[in-house]
Amino acid sequence: MTMRTMVEAINLTLAREMARDDRVIVFGEDVGLNGGVFRATDGLIDRFGRDRVVDTPLAEALILGTAVGLAAAGMVPVPEIQFLGFSYQGFHQLAGQIARLRYRSNGRFDAPITIRAPFGGGVRTPELHSEAIEGQLANIPGLKVVMPSGARNAAGLLAAAIRDPDPVLFLEPLRGYRSLRDDLPDDTEFVEPLGRAEVVRDGDDVVIVAWSYQVEVARRAAEELAEDGISVAVLDLRSLVPLDIDSLASIVSRCGRVVVAEEAPQTAGFGGEVVATIVEHCFYDLEAPPQRVSGYDVPFPMAQLEDRYVPSVGRVVAGCRRVLEVAP
Amino acid sequence: MTSAADQRGPSDDDLRGMLRTMIAARIYSTRCFNLQRQGRLGTMAPVDGNEAVVVGTTYALQPEHDWIFPQYREQYALGRYGDEVIRRHALYLAGHPEGSNYPAGLNVFPCQISLAAQVPHAVGMAWGLMRQGLPGVAVAFFGDGASSEGDFYEAANFAAVIKAPVVFMLVNNGWAISTPTSMQTAAATFADKAAAFGMPGVRVDGRDPIAVWEVVTAARARAVAGEGPTLVEAVTHRLGHHTTADDPTRYIPVEQLAAARAADPVPGFAAQLHSVGLWDDELQAEAEAAANAVIDDAVDQALARPLAPDAFFDHVFAQPTPRMTQQRALLLELEAEGRS
Numbered sequence: 001m002t003m004r005t006m007v008e009a010i011n012l013t014l015a016r017e018m019a020r021d022d023r024v025i026v027f028g029e030d031v032g033l034n035g036g037v038f039r040a041t042d043g044l045i046d047r048f049g050r051d052r053v054v055d056t057p058l059a060e061a062l063i064l065g066t067a068v069g070l071a072a073a074g075m076v077p078v079p080e081i082q083f084l085g086f087s088y089q090g091f092h093q094l095a096g097q098i099a100r101l102r103y104r105s106n107g108r109f110d111a112p113i114t115i116r117a118p119f120g121g122g123v124r125t126p127e128l129h130s131e132a133i134e135g136q137l138a139n140i141p142g143l144k145v146v147m148p149s150g151a152r153n154a155a156g157l158l159a160a161a162i163r164d165p166d167p168v169l170f171l172e173p174l175r176g177y178r179s180l181r182d183d184l185p186d187d188t189e190f191v192e193p194l195g196r197a198e199v200v201r202d203g204d205d206v207v208i209v210a211w212s213y214q215v216e217v218a219r220r221a222a223e224e225l226a227e228d229g230i231s232v233a234v235l236d237l238r239s240l241v242p243l244d245i246d247s248l249a250s251i252v253s254r255c256g257r258v259v260v261a262e263e264a265p266q267t268a269g270f271g272g273e274v275v276a277t278i279v280e281h282c283f284y285d286l287e288a289p290p291q292r293v294s295g296y297d298v299p300f301p302m303a304q305l306e307d308r309y310v311p312s313v314g315r316v317v318a319g320c321r322r323v324l325e326v327a328p
Numbered sequence: 329m330t331s332a333a334d335q336r337g338p339s340d341d342d343l344r345g346m347l348r349t350m351i352a353a354r355i356y357s358t359r360c361f362n363l364q365r366q367g368r369l370g371t372m373a374p375v376d377g378n379e380a381v382v383v384g385t386t387y388a389l390q391p392e393h394d395w396i397f398p399q400y401r402e403q404y405a406l407g408r409y410g411d412e413v414i415r416r417h418a419l420y421l422a423g424h425p426e427g428s429n430y431p432a433g434l435n436v437f438p439c440q441i442s443l444a445a446q447v448p449h450a451v452g453m454a455w456g457l458m459r460q461g462l463p464g465v466a467v468a469f470f471g472d473g474a475s476s477e478g479d480f481y482e483a484a485n486f487a488a489v490i491k492a493p494v495v496f497m498l499v500n501n502g503w504a505i506s507t508p509t510s511m512q513t514a515a516a517t518f519a520d521k522a523a524a525f526g527m528p529g530v531r532v533d534g535r536d537p538i539a540v541w542e543v544v545t546a547a548r549a550r551a552v553a554g555e556g557p558t559l560v561e562a563v564t565h566r567l568g569h570h571t572t573a574d575d576p577t578r579y580i581p582v583e584q585l586a587a588a589r590a591a592d593p594v595p596g597f598a599a600q601l602h603s604v605g606l607w608d609d610e611l612q613a614e615a616e617a618a619a620n621a622v623i624d625d626a627v628d629q630a631l632a633r634p635l636a637p638d639a640f641f642d643h644v645f646a647q648p649t650p651r652m653t654q655q656r657a658l659l660l661e662l663e664a665e666g667r668s
């Protein structure tokens with residue numbers, strides 16, 4: 001075991017997967033010579049060469065569109081979109097093509113494509129670098145959406161994503177790249193299956209359902225509430241598509257009260273999907289209406305107001321108190 | 329203002345004005361860079377190396393009619409459009425939403441982060457001006473990297489079809505973060521791409537503001553005469569960091585950076601005007617003092633500008649949705665409890 005930051009874990013996993021399978025090809029803007037703007041691909045070009053670690057022209061539709069052809073040619077593309085907000089430039093390739101390759105070829109082609117992209121607030125980036133648009137993307141049939149919450153699951157889930165025969169959007173929280181760290185198995189076969197949520201903290205009074213960096217926020221909120229004798233569970237979804245409905249339903253039914261914490265705007269965010277799923281499966285076990293703590297229905301704000309937009313520990317705590325206030 | 333129509337070159341006053349604007353640009357940019365390092369301003373992209381491109385272009389324009397669609401590096405050098413540009417940009421870098429609101433009458437679009445997105449906007453503006461018989465042209469600034477985006481090709485193609493009054497100012501500074509132009513295109517020059525659109529393509533030394541002025545003057549004249557757009561490739565060098573978040577030593581050879589700095593357009597143009605008797609040390613000192621005063625004031629005001637905690641609910645729609653109104657109330661409640 002070795003202590004690694006999330007970005008180191010991603011870097012290490014990319015290297016392992018490239019070493020394991022020479023069909024894996026990494027490409028995108030500044031991923032080669034510069035090692036990625038966050039150093040996620042640092043050193044890969046030296047180890048695997050310019051044919052497998054490719055600096056592309058600045059064109060996201062190209063990056064995502066060529067992944068389709070590369071996959072059809074028998075390769076395993078791992079493109080990077082430098083910031084998730086710039087996936088919009090390639091959205092038609094993502095939603096209209098990558099996600100439908102298997103379907104529109106009626107099963108002729110696999111689409112073992114893993115699209116990595118950083119996103120999320122808390123680091124005061126310029127416009128379109130921070131938005132959490134996972135809800136928009138999870139609404140695309142044929143695309144898996146995986147959102148690790150730490151170094152360890154980033155490594156295990158990225159390995160699984162690269163080995164998966166279907167397209168996976170692998171979203172990395174900017175704020176966690178260097179601040180989140182875990183002991184990582186030295187095992188090159190460390191793979192964690194997609195589509196399984198994880199109870200990262202157990203409790204009985206209320207469960208906070210979260211993903212990506214909000215898991216860290218939820219953990220801290222749970223600690224704060226524990227000081228008042230409130231027992232809070234935290235469920236890390238880890239993947240939105242496929243969604244681990246069994247784990248979600250089981251912990252919500254047990255706690256009876258639930259808060260969903262997400263960075264995205266509230267309206268039509270993935271939190272709404274989580275709540276709908278809960279209502280379908282746990283209606284009779286609920287002791288209070290589920291609460292969402294989300295971003296507000298506004299574009300991601302300028303830096304000065306960012307901390308008020310991204311759900312904070314304080315807001316998640318307040319959300320928990322609101323569901324706890326309701327008498328059973 | 330009359331100089332824009334004067335094919336013989338900028339007037340002496342304009343030449344001095346151009347140099348002052350270039351000097352100011354470098355001072356503004358350097359100050360903002362340092363303030364970012366001190367944690368007082370946000371991420372910024374230095375103008376260093378692009379001054380002559382922006383200044384040569386804007387002095388060939390008529391600010392009361394002509395629109396600028398910048399990327400994110402030009403703002404420091406838009407002094408020809410007034411000091412309000414730098415005051416707004418300081419607010420922008422301070423993370424204040426009013427930094428994107430250039431007041432009516434200032435024909436400058438907000439700082440664009442999404443590369444090449446501004447290029448079709450410029451074409452739309454030109455189309456709209458043309459349709460309504462209004463004077464003016466639209467100028468889109470975009471980088472060598474941005475030119476690889478579909479937005480550029482789609483916009484340039486259409487602009488030529490409708491003969492829109494646009495100038496495509498492609499600023500080739502050699503790099504798109506770490507990606508050199510040789511990996512961006514296999515064309516001999518970016519200007520060559522114009523042929524495929526059916527418009528003229530001109531390559532100009534982007535470190536020479538007079539050369540840029542001449543090219544843009546001609547492109548503007550062509551545009552207002554209804555002859556259509558021009559693609560200008562202004563060739564320069566980035567003199568340092570891509571942004572404050574970047575480390576150029578990872579990918580630019582030191583000799584190359586040193587050579588670029590040795591051909592720095594700002595002292596270069598000062599020396600040129602010196603040699604013809606249009607500039608001296610006193611004017612230089614005055615220009616620097618004036619620029620320092622503007623940026624001091626802009627930054628002080630930007631950092632002191634109040635901002636309501638719920639300001640991000642403003643300007644999303646003309647009228648907020650019912651849910652936004654509820655969310656705003658919740659935010660203010662949390663704020664009062666110290667829990668936002």
Ligand SMILES: Cc1ncc(C[n+]2csc(CCOP(=O)(O)OP(=O)(O)O)c2C)c(N)n1
Pocket residue numbers: 029058082086089401441442443444470471472473474475501503504505566570
């Ligand atoms: C659509 C889009 N993709 C990626 C980025 C990230 N990014 C910011 S600047 C940059 C390089 C831009 O290079 P260029 O257009 O040459 O302009 P320069 O910075 O050299 O002035 C990249 C890749 C972005 N801002 N927008």
Ligand SMILES: [Mg+2]
Pocket residue numbers: 471472473499500501502503504505
């Ligand atoms: Mg460039």
